[in-house]
Amino acid sequence: MTRKPALSFWQIWNMCFGFLGIQFGFALQNANVSRIFQTLGADVGDIPMLWIAAPLTGLIVQPIVGHYSDRTWNRLGRRRPYFLLGAVLTTLALLWMPNSPTLWFAAGLLWIMDASINISMEPFRAFVGDQLPPRQRPLGYAMQSFFIGLGAVVASLLPWILARVGVSNVPGASGIPDTVKYAFYAGAVVLMGSVLWTVMSTREYPPEALAAFDDAHDAAPVSVNAAAATRWGVICALVGAIASALVVWLRVEKEVLLLTVGVALFGLALLWLSRTRSAGMARQVLADVFTMPQAMRRLAWVQLFSWFALFAMWIYTTPGVAEHHYGTTDVHSAAYNDGANWVGVLFATYNGFAALAAIVIPWMVRRFGLRVSHLINVWLGGAGLLSFLLIRDPSWLVVSMVGVGFAWASILSLPYALLSDNLPAHKMGVYMGIFNLFIVVPQLFAAAVLGLLLKLFFHGQPIYALALGGVSLVLAGLCVLRVGEPVAESTSPLTGNSHA
Template identity: 45%
Template sequence: MQVSAYKPRLSFWQLWNMSFGFFGIQFGFALQNTNTSRIFSTLGANPDELALFWLAAPITGLLVQPVIGYLSDNTWHPFWGRRRPFFFIGAVLASIAMFLMPNSSVLWMAIAVLWMMDSAINISMEPFRAFVGDKLDVSQQTAGFAMQTFFIGCGGVIASLLPTIFTDYLGVSNVPVNGAIPDTVRYSFYFGGAIFALSVMWTVFTSKEIPPADLEKFQQERKNNQGIGKAVGEILGGFLRMPKTMVQLALVQFFTWVALFAMWVYTTPSIAQTVFHSSDAQSAAFQEGGNWVGIMFAVYGGVSALAAFLLPVLAKMTSRKFVHMLCLVIGGVSLMSIFLISSKQMLLLPMVGVGIAWASVLTMPYAILAGALPANRMGYYMGLFNFFVVIPQIIAGVVLGAILKHFFDNQSVKVLMLGGACMILAGLLTLLVKDEAAEEASATSSMDKTAANAAAV
């Protein structure tokens, strides 16, 4: 691990400002995760096709995040800094896509806009992870990622509830007319697009970045790293130079994100089928089920926002990898339990467990990884780490539809059970991860105590 230069401790409000953009980013992701299957189904997609159509999301992440990480590492502007230009550009493009998505009139258009929307969200999101590594000392990094998780949870709650709010409190129609997307979904995306832009701009204009320690050397290295061929070579070559901790976390991430992908794609058809007793996406019952899934996802988002502040405390009492293991096992058991539930109110209970897992997924792997990365390559490696978020989703997108059709008799809820089992396995694999920064900090603390005791004697 490369030891970084001293970084001053930031105040609570400085952490707040630098993380606030994630509130808007999660509006985009939450509206996408909650409503994409609903939109595709309304426009005529079959259940066994959904995972394949969802491939746009992980593939754009695979292509965009490592490139943006590499480019942001090699960017510096006296006003815009290193990461903030990408926050800004991504926010503008994502907001445009969020206005287009609910106006899709045919299935192919919705799929195409999903490609655009997810690419733009990833442009904004990826540098946020490196932003924490850039600005915060190791002692504050877990708190920095936890603050991001808090805003992700808050944004997820509000965005997921929007269709229900428009239906129950503002009297907006929740029923498709002539096969079009319901007005509740359209207005939710309009509102979300505006919040996305405003939140990211808050971070862009209230947070400053630390310039490279040796600007002249940085400029020379940037010239040497220019060129698409150089970038692609560096990105692909990074797999051979990954820190050991990153390799170990990759296996944990694989099974974690298979589970999450299964949940996002198949919760809407599962709940519509098992609780609202409808597989017809044009029916009022199916759309009511879609709204209830928004409430379910709001619960797990809200729980994750609260859990985000408990995780650093628990990690200090035990260890980061123990906390992550425990949270993933709780989430996996909760996801599997949906198979046994037929009451819509009871469906909120397993979402509490999923929220605990989600809080840890967004915090612990990145906190563990940040301590094992060289400071000048933080964006690059964080982008590379995203391969282990998107590759499992791509594999899941290819195979889950066939599993649903040929092995699960089109019972979508069984895919959720499979996802829960994968999450439990991910939790157990966490025990194999070596948390270098935590172990070094513990060793240093022990040495300091020994020295202090010796001095006292």
């Protein structure tokens, strides 16, 4: 047998079901952590720096997890050990987060929570590539998008629902309302249960079976151009060092220094890569980053602008809506907590529309192709974020979330469909981890510059972060036109449609 067998609908359902719980925890984090930070005393200008733990953790964790999951095989399989480990750690973090006694304790828990989510999330992407033949992979990623939307809807709504059934929404002795506490407890149960379902209801192909399938695309060993690595290493190291010196001299916000030092360190890493001949994990991951496929390089720009916009939305929607639509910056006021709960409803709404979009997007791909479909969807999201400036009644912001939902579903599926068929089977995990760097880097960039941009150009008003996100999604749509459209493959036995 050289052709990977197609899986049934319910087999694909089971292998993607764990994403329901992962997104449940992720959505609770996105919708409530800024609120927890402000409740514990954070200034709105400090929120990006406190959030820096999330993307920085992904930058480190995802390629490492991908590298080792490609090389793992035990009685649980290849990817499932990482699903389970990440789920246990995330569950513990969810139970502790709403009981944080101090701001810095909460920031540390965010770091742990995001690292744990990344341990589970990255192998789930590679899992689809491992288990499904190329013609079913778009269906697998769409199924993941469906569970992402479904989990996030319920998780984002939980504080609002709990308040409606009588749970106190007033900050208690710890400063965190009971609505938020109980939502996090429920998230811990859902996350652990759904990941256990996937672990127990699926099986994996052993490495030798994967290598024998005709979609393996085994590639030659990576060869690094030492001269090119040296050239780019010198450029990055010098630019980062000079920019860092200017940041210190001009006393620019410390968040920017994190970005410039990161560029310098990447340059030094490339210089090390050009000199070393070791076969260790660090060199192999760096070599894979430096020699990534062209499709991944072009998609990197799409991801850069897409995830910059999403990060701006996640960290600034609560303070932006509270100030712009509810007229308050007092985090202990009833108006602020009403606004924060409404943001949870809005986040649930866009995730609900994302679940519906996951059903519509396959039709769009058949009609317009992958690239144009993605352009349409991210432009709808851009229009949704820009409309926050124009809409005054917060109830009407639900309409804005239609576009955001379509963009979110598309971002979670179509770039992976554009990419996955070009990846060798024995490096599916590490390349998916590297591709996720282009989720992480724009979030680091956003955390570094958003606070500065708001202060310099928008009088510190957080609502304008959403406007910047809208413009960024428009640019993401333009960048996707540079990516080649994959050649259509054979008909899917589940959908009857031709997939890229």
